[in-house]
Amino acid sequence: MSPSAVPAVEARSVTKRFGPTTALDDAGIVIAEGETHALVGRNGAGKSTLVSILTGLQRPDGGEVLFGGRPAPSVADRDGWRRTVACVYQKSTIIPALTVAENLFLNRQAGSGPINWRSLRSRARELLDQYGVDVDAGRLAGDLNVEQRQLLEIARALSFGARFIILDEPTAQLDGPAIERLFTRMRALREQGVTMMFISHHLEEVYRVCQSVTVFRDARHVLTRPVDDLPHDELVAAMTGEDASAYLSGRTAPAGGNVVLSAEKLTLGERYRDVDLTVRAGEIVGLAGSGSSGKVGLAETLVGLHAADSGTVTVNGVRPRPGDVAAALRAGLGFVPQDRHKEGFVPLLSVEENATLPIARRLGRFGAVSPRLRRAAAERMITQLDIKTTGPSQPVKDLSGGNAQKVVMARALADDPTALVVINPTAGVDVRAKQALLGAVEAATERGAGTVLVSDELDDLRICDRVLVMFHGRVVKEVPRGWTDADLVAVMEGVGGQ
Numbered sequence: 001m002s003p004s005a006v007p008a009v010e011a012r013s014v015t016k017r018f019g020p021t022t023a024l025d026d027a028g029i030v031i032a033e034g035e036t037h038a039l040v041g042r043n044g045a046g047k048s049t050l051v052s053i054l055t056g057l058q059r060p061d062g063g064e065v066l067f068g069g070r071p072a073p074s075v076a077d078r079d080g081w082r083r084t085v086a087c088v089y090q091k092s093t094i095i096p097a098l099t100v101a102e103n104l105f106l107n108r109q110a111g112s113g114p115i116n117w118r119s120l121r122s123r124a125r126e127l128l129d130q131y132g133v134d135v136d137a138g139r140l141a142g143d144l145n146v147e148q149r150q151l152l153e154i155a156r157a158l159s160f161g162a163r164f165i166i167l168d169e170p171t172a173q174l175d176g177p178a179i180e181r182l183f184t185r186m187r188a189l190r191e192q193g194v195t196m197m198f199i200s201h202h203l204e205e206v207y208r209v210c211q212s213v214t215v216f217r218d219a220r221h222v223l224t225r226p227v228d229d230l231p232h233d234e235l236v237a238a239m240t241g242e243d244a245s246a247y248l249s250g251r252t253a254p255a256g257g258n259v260v261l262s263a264e265k266l267t268l269g270e271r272y273r274d275v276d277l278t279v280r281a282g283e284i285v286g287l288a289g290s291g292s293s294g295k296v297g298l299a300e301t302l303v304g305l306h307a308a309d310s311g312t313v314t315v316n317g318v319r320p321r322p323g324d325v326a327a328a329l330r331a332g333l334g335f336v337p338q339d340r341h342k343e344g345f346v347p348l349l350s351v352e353e354n355a356t357l358p359i360a361r362r363l364g365r366f367g368a369v370s371p372r373l374r375r376a377a378a379e380r381m382i383t384q385l386d387i388k389t390t391g392p393s394q395p396v397k398d399l400s401g402g403n404a405q406k407v408v409m410a411r412a413l414a415d416d417p418t419a420l421v422v423i424n425p426t427a428g429v430d431v432r433a434k435q436a437l438l439g440a441v442e443a444a445t446e447r448g449a450g451t452v453l454v455s456d457e458l459d460d461l462r463i464c465d466r467v468l469v470m471f472h473g474r475v476v477k478e479v480p481r482g483w484t485d486a487d488l489v490a491v492m493e494g495v496g497g498q
Ligand SMILES: Nc1ncnc2c1ncn2[C@@H]1O[C@H](COP(=O)(O)OP(=O)(O)OP(=O)(O)O)[C@@H](O)[C@H]1O
Pocket: 018, 019, 021, 022, 023, 041, 042, 043, 044, 045, 046, 047, 048, 049, 050, 388, 389, 397, 398, 399, 400, 401, 402, 403, 428
């Protein structure tokens, strides 16, 4: 074999079990030097487990990992791993309470003696310059946005000498322009010879930035192919084991019922101004806009995560105390938050406990919940939303990311809410599950909920009866059903006119 034919990364016959769950079953991947290789598969297919093995965080039960033909460092050799591979995780590993410079030099052998902060900061600045990252080294990392945090993680990885970078759903939390910037950077890294593994549930992204793709299904390797040789529907079929079909909205015309959720002249600092919004029972109103448009801030105010500076929010005829999520929920609101790790679920509780939290009040009198009813409700949701779990009593922390997201949706829908606010509900969720989630939102709306759907995904917004487009904190246009991608994107970018 010629030296250039030695793969940069190879996992051979890897098996990994967690109790009764086999997360990887004799699965493997071969990534050529300098290529950007996609790893795709349904939620729970084993992708993150492979990532934890390729980064030395977990030891496989069987099989081996090679880098450049040589065995991987031992699990204890953290520096060896850091020099070999780095990962930009779905959940950031940047420490918010430290500065950018401190984050960059964390865990680095800096010799002995006291830390010289001034030189640390100037070295950090050099490093950021070298990798073209435009953030201030002295800033608190907690103040960075998602895009800046990712860049910082990439710069940190490269500065340790790693030539192999894993990007685990890096686009899930980015808006359109930020995704484009990430792709430009990935292409530049590839030109410099960096090898990448890219995980995404957006198959069109795979075709845009990757040369090859590997599919995992049910813990096993299914195929590896150059993307140019693999038609889209074959890729979906490999992931799901069945024929692909696009999600078709099943709803008929909106019912035009009572107003269940409204905002009047709502204003919050720099985030949004003077927003009026009316949502009727039986309709889905979309909120679209770029990262700085204010759409997420607005939705979070509707559910009580922020108190507006002025204006009012009415849920079901009552005005919950501003900034009080519990009051909004009591008024009949269901909510799928943007950040499932912060507001979405209680990791140590089971699937059943999380999914039925809101019904706990309703199922039993005086706070006593009948275990039988509760289990039946949880089982119904597990089937409806196709949640891959060993059973209702599995802790949510042990679920894959996409399946945890489905539990969050189950919880929002559990109590048959009259008003529903969902923010990026399909982030990190696979093609099939996306259909289940959007179907669940539509079903709740048909049962009479009035829904606000905030999404960076044009495909999600297609189920809306109308889409309000926000730009720099204002609603600039209401777009009825039937829009084309180009129309909507133009308004979102501020070039679509009134
Ligand atoms: N620490 C753990 N304890 C128990 N089970 C686990 C643990 N980590 C993962 N699993 C299980 O292993 C399987 C594979 O999960 P993994 O996170 O690798 O999937 P994934 O392909 O990354 O999914 P997603 O696209 O949803 O992120 C799942 O059934 C999951 O519940």
